[in-house]
Amino acid sequence: MQYISQDNAPILEALNKMKSARLVPFDVPGHKRGRGNRELTEFLGERCLSVDVNSMKPLDNLCHPVSVIKEAEELAAEAFGARYAFFMVGGTTSAVQAMVMTACKRGDKIIMPRNVHRSAINALILCGAIPVYVNPQMEPTLGISLGMSVADVEKAILENPDAKAVLVNNPTYYGICSDIKSIGKLAHDHNMLLLADEAHGSHLYFSDKLPVAAMYAGADMAAISMHKSGGSLTQSSILLVGEAVSHGYVHQIINLTQTTSASYLLLVSLDISRRNMALHGRQLVDKIISQVQYARDEINAIGDYYAYSKELINGDSIFDFDITKLAVYTRSIGLAGVEVYDLLRDEYDIQTEFGDIANMLAYVSIGDREKDIERLVAALAEIRRNYRQTGREMLKAEYISPKVACGPQEAFYGNKESLPLEDTVGRVCSEFVMCYPPGIPILAPGEMITEEILRYIRYAKKKGCQMTGSEDMELQRLNVLRTK
């Protein structure tokens, strides 16, 4: 066999070979290289449609990789310092779920911060595991939830010695990192797995100026969103796995829910992006760091805004900070983050990642140009000049400690009834309520509904946050467990 290195892209090479072979397709997909769907071909381009193909011998099969996909996954594992890598086509959501479902089965406990992405709690609904929430610390001014303090994790581990795993966000959407090394050591000392949601951290593997990447910190599994900071197509992702976990079992778990017709557009985008990051990641990340630092300095020079960075580090709940994240505190100009987010799009044609109650986040990545950074900074300056408000009463975001009445699966599938939102205080919620993005639940199935939570929901709705998760898409009503 030929020697393959990070310079190779096995799936790309196989697709190119397939194209030059000019196969006659009597297999799916039915558009037959786009010929059967002119309109779509015109819109996406013939080159795109010509590689939207099904698995076949020369292209391997994601459900059971033995050749080019296997090689591409091995190269990815090497590039990310993992024992194994799995290409995922159901988003990082599918990677997080595979991770949780590998570690836990029905009734098992898993320790996690409450500010996990909904995909982690979804996995608990599917597999029936029980969350043990660690209260993430809250930054009182910024109103953002932080990392877990090591002492809190230790307490949770000692109180739940039967837990199977600890899940860590590395980093959070805002760039906050917990002390993942120490948490990992604690977990391993108590025979628990360390799982990392690195939906916002795939670039950490390619720089020594950034917080430590999970696999290098000893994680047993990590879900990395290549499509966020790695440059691959939306919905493609990678699950990294270490020595302590059975490769074959992870594979079985993935195949429980994964499509049997994985898109080669997604797979080849992972292959190409892995090669790009492995070969040029260091320079690319350096460029992002300097662009974001420039933007941060300029935004802070405008006045009132606060674009935060490493100065937040406190040695515990903010153990480290990912300086490629550009989050801006906006309450100081009298506007909620989501209001600035809306103004940027509606008035200035700038789409940012999200706005919450007090902050907005601009996602800067390998595709950004200096002149676009200038536009963002200039627009923020204009928003301050034209829309600044004073003396407005603004809700301070506070961490609302959840009261877990039962496990997510029990609550979700339990006997429930639908009540007007206002009448739900004191009842157990059986569904999710969250602002999206960022998609971190305000209420998760199995949690008590309090007046404080309803107040927060009302305020977020009023400010224009998109509320998702509930069966009633308008969120006028909420599903709660029937009382016995």
Add this chain to the structure above:
Amino acid sequence: MLWFTEQHTPNVRFSIKVDRQIFSEQSEFQRIDVFDSQEFGRVLTLDGYLMLTEKDEFIYHEMIVHVPMCVHPKAKRVLVIGGGDGGTVRELVKYSSIEQIDLVEIDERVVEVSKLFLQQTAQALEDPRVTCYYEDGLKFIRRVESAYDLIIVDSTDPFGPGEGLFTKEFYGNCFKALHEDGIMVNQHESPFYKDDAYAMQRAHKRICHSFPISRVYQVHIPTYPSGHWLFGLASKKYHPVKDVNWQAWKDLRIRCRYYNCQLHAGSFALPNYVEELLRDVED
């Protein structure tokens, strides 16, 4: 036979017969070409788009400068954004009352190339009142507050390096950078072909949001798409026709080949279809 062809729309082409190519370079920002032609003399193109010809550049440069200067003859501090060829500055230096001209051009190579090959416009850049800054116009203007009487946005089209100069944040920052009676004039695209007309409407809409007075005037430029071109005049205080002391300008005795006061007043009278396009985006 060698021809330069610019695609004015996907279905319309405009060609000039080329005598010889003088210069070609890919700068950090764009491709710069200079060639000689029988009909139009020396020609400058950026990214394949015609910027100026020796034969008709006077129309553009006179109209982008003398209209606002006639409205606001007391202007002392002037900012030119873009305009690295120097043509706009050449018209400005005719006013002895102007004390300071700052030129912000993103691409230093455009200025250097113009100085080498386009003396007709670039020689004015040697005037002691002129200071050149080579940076992004949006970035430059962001840091300036109440500093200029006149801002002239002599930009390329709203794609490529000139993109940021057609944005709401840019016009807002210009408003902020002007004195309380300041004026901004901008290259405003054309109303004729669909894509140009759309860019023109977008620019007008955004300028209307930032300035209390926003008017458009027209000019005839043979080498630009359709030949029918527009400039925008946005003003904090002076109306570009009603508040003008025509005699005061005539007394300056500035020689022009295109501009005169009747033409100034008349150029704000627009065809009905253009008025309609503009009205559509005014609130």
